[in-house]
Amino acid sequence: MADDVSRQQVSVQTLHLRQLRKRWQILALQVIATVALVWMYMEVISTYVIGYLDHTLVLDQLDKYLVGETKGEYAIPMADWLTGLGSDGMARVYMPITLGVVLGGGMALLSFQPPQRQQRIKFWLIIALIGLLIGRLLSSWLFGMLFSWEWRIPDQDEFNYLIWPISMLATLMVMGFYLLPVIMGSKGIWGLSRRGVAWAIGFTLFFLAIHAILTFPIIFSVLGSAGAYIPQFDAQVGEPTIWGLITPQQGSLILIAILMLIFMESAFGVIRYMEYAFRLPESCKKDPEYVRQMENILNHHLYHTVFFLGITGVSTMVALGFHTILLNLVAGMTGSQWAHQVSESIELQLTYGLVISALLFLLVVAAMRFIVPWQRISGFIEHITSRQRS
Amino acid sequence: MSARSRRIRRGALLAGFFGTLILLVGVVLSSYVQSGDSQLSAYDDDWNDISAFRRDVNDMGIQTRSVVSSPLLLKEIDDPGNATFVISGVEKDAFSMPHFGESGFIEFDEPDGYSTAEIEAIVDFYKANGTVIVMDDFGFSSGLAEAFGWQFNGNQLYDSLYAPTLNSSFVWTCLQIEPCGMSNLTVDPATHKSHPLWDGAHPCALAASESIVSEEDAGLCAHHLEGGMISYNSTYQILMNGPTILENATKSSKLGVSQAIASTSRDASIDVNGDGEVMVGQEQNEETPDRAASIEGNFVVAVEICESRCESSGENMEGRVIFVADGSVLSNAMYDYEGYNSGEYTDGTPAVEMPANDNRKWALDVIALALLTDTNGSLEPNENALVIFDESRHSQNAFLGESYNMIYWILVYFTSESMAMLVLFVALFIAFEAVVIKKKDPEPWRHVFSIIYYGFGDARRYGYYAKSNKIKQVFLSRVRNNNALTREEFDAMPATELQQMIEDPVLVKFVFENRDYSLEQLVTIVKRIKVWGKT
């Protein structure tokens, strides 16, 4: 009797994390998440920060302060090509972003090391940091005392050795603050850390919320001259130039939202699947059935990331431009008076009408579920293609 | 109760709850959704709409906008100093919630027509140098007028100064301190006087001496262009249809200085009881309920209010509110009387012609006055110049349109009015809380091997088995069993024999002495019982 039921088999490919991490689908999702993160960051920077309060402005102030205080003897220790100082526009952030991704990746790599090695690396990093901070001061001071054979406190020249490391640290902190989403996001994606991804999203949302609060008319009016550092978006909708649906500003804002969704879904997706695989019993990790189904799941996550998030972007765009279609439609149905007054309405200029028609469009999109059998269509196509393949 | 009847009861309760909710919401919303014949709309072309005025404004290169939800949106206007808000007839009241009063407490008293927040938005617009024209008669404008120290009487005005070719509802008035007089069947031009505020101050009056080559150069004063010159004349003979009068409100207002710019003749009267007949006397009573100008003095039909000085114009122009006691003063039939007479707004030529009037001239002069503020002497409108028509209080032709406007209103109201915003915040908070508390994803499935290692025993008897009597009984049973005696034989046995059987003096004492034993003593006895009989 017992022989009637076949036992679990063992496949060459397994769901052990070591193997799964190298699967092309997982890598593709991680790359997609990283690209989305960087792109989103760049889009946020280009929309809100560049030219207003970007890191180069802060670093420039720091540089001026240092030069002024030390009479030109000291300046920001990092090279301009690393910080983006002296560059224009988005060129200011390319290198810092690269550094952020590398740093985040490094932190992820560190998190995969055995705990003992992690501890050792962290220990040496702290030692190096301490050495960087006070190493020169200590060596110069101690050797000075040794050669002169007298006990004394460090002199001014020796204290000046602190300027370079402190300014270096300040530079790194400024850049770290600006690059926090990129660093934490990269660490989250590659280090499979939910907290890292949440930090990246949280920081970006926090930034957007702060911007929203600061540009609220009552608060903005209180800011006075400081308001010049905060970009303001017109409360009224401009002329749609992208596909005749949305304004470039709206396009940029949609892109930020969609990229955030892509980043979030891909990064969390990878973590979710890896977690599932990790929790499987050893025999299931080797079972070809589990391996095959994991492949199915990952493939479809990839398809859906591309398809659904693409469609989400497009439908948001269409939703924002839907009021023109709706007005034409309503004009035909109810006569021109109402349509005319609505088309001239301040509400439409102030996005109220836009929001209503956008929600109506999304309602139509949702209702399409009942009209178009998407599942059957996609399944039928898949059925046909799989038959052709076989 | 069976599950079925419980289900039915629950279903009935739910249906009752949602039915009541829908009824309540329906009642509240029905006060807003009142589709009917549209009139006084700037976007319809019937004789009783005001599209001709909007067209003229557009033709002058001024942007026009509408407000279909609520005047709360006036807060969002970037440059109120270059904008004019036109209210032509307030046909409906709207739902509004209690508001935060000046004292910081919630006030439940809400005016008719516009809500307190909407009136505040209009007042703020006015204070930011915006111009507001309010034309109404029997509608819901009093709340707004009261904010400026005036109120609409709401009863129809009759005057000997009327258009006899039409009917007594069509009343003439002139924008001047003294009322103008009649001559035969029309107003006597000899009684025309200049506008009490604009004469010499109106931008078109200031440009009157300049030579203007083209209509474009004449800009907002193009309607005064005659033979290459602007010939501004500040006399205005206004025709009104079914007007009422403006009176000082009981509440005084500190929002500016008021100037009555038009009044009725001495022969005017108000039909207070609305019976179509005018019965006046020295005293207002049941027999003579109506009111007469001959007794009370000339009635006011138009008022201008400015923050400090209404005679200013151009760069010094302040915010200005003009109340006119007739909602239809700019209706196509009177505003564009020529077009009306030629049948442009009716099916065929009208039987009775509309007399010529200065309604258009006045309306365009108000626009010129309001918008020629920072043009550096040019008569061209500023590129930000804007005329906004309030369509939020007009009924719509179609239910769909009315519903769409209502959604606008809900959105605008709940995102602009402080109390409504608070309610919305609370609602959003509750929604989030509901999701946090109620929405739980099911736990992941996981097989849990669990054999409950429950135990069965009777702990209550443990104490009983530690009592000396029970121990004695157990021991005696042991003695009886070891000696293969029946219960009866054992009971009948003499004590001495039993003592011999037991042998152990401690146990004999234990059996025959009734006394309390300490725990240690009992332990010793039990130990002895255990080994008893084994040797």
Add this chain to the structure above:
Amino acid sequence: MWTRKASFTFVGGIALLLVGMMISNHQLMIFGLSLIAFITVNSWLAGHGDVEVSRTLSADNLYKGDDLYVELVVTNRSLRRTQMLEVYDNIPHEMKLRTGLNSMRLNLGPGETARIRYSIRCPLRGHFSLGPVSLRFRNTFNLFMEEMYIPHHSDMIIFPQVTDIEEAYIKSRTPKMYTGATTLKNSGPGTEFYALREYVPGDPFKMINWKASAKTGDGTLIVNDTCRDAVTDVYILLDSRDVSRIGTVLKNPLENNTIAAASLASFFLKRRDSVAMAIYDEKLSYLQPDTGDKQYFKILSSLAGVAPKGNMPLQAVTNSLAPRFSRGSPVFILSSAEGDGTAPHAIRDLVGRGHEVVLLSPSSVDFERLVSRIPRMSYEVLKIERQNRMTALAGFGATVIDWMPDMELSQAMLQARGY
């Protein structure tokens, strides 16, 4: 059903939209709109659970402690992809997963099949059922989810363990008068010839000895009478009263008794004896004496379903059954002999009828000690009382075996003694 994530996304989207409008902030509005669009677009593909499942078991009946291998085949017969589908085969919580997993996350294309293989161990006897198969499908981004189940069940019986007691039985001091398949040469159903006798109505025709009948000359029909094959009727009385549950789920007098009953039945049936079994709890169930595998299966099935309940006295059982017992046949009473004042009388009656009575009695006080901290002195007194009881029962002529919880059945059999 919307997941928590979808609900948050939607409410968040609406909130951002409204707050964006309140403070005239485009980014918030558009972000809110994107979230709502995300939900809307994703509602197109929600997945489905329209799959076919079939389960194969390595055995329908097995002994307590054995491993069971299960294969669940899930096939998507529809033309739609299932999307993310979680399949979970419900197994009784009394069973322990040994290898594999009884669940799988899959994404089956049209016509695709997946196999879930796992094995479980069954530490408790009883009637069990695997199933139903629970399904939970959701879309890729975990926004919408539905749960359903397929009522696909596989029933099985877990028999009590059977231990080998032959050696112990031979070595024990229990009476051996019925050991071995000794022919008693009684007339009855069997294969071996016993004697010729006259035909009586009801005898099967195949028993007629035609030659012998012809020899009588008067037409009397003679039949071949056979020896009764089953030489001994063994009676097992199993105490399944409520009191027998004392102890843990895995170790209690009833569990021990079922093991003993199954082992004794196995032992005697292998020897072609005829075994009868009576289970008494709140009522009396009685299996007539019989031999063979079928009887063995019946006994094991009955034992699998035994649960402690009721409080029927032993004397009521013996009063009802003793008249049906074959004379002199051995009777095994499997009982803790707790809370039953009639036990001595019942045993006396059985002994009086000439039965050899063996009382296999799990020591309930010691079972109770596994779950309850009995004060030392109370325990000692309880033990003495139990010894008294055992002594009394032995005094009535029964062979009494005091069975301690940590003792194997064979070990217990060896310490059979007369008290």
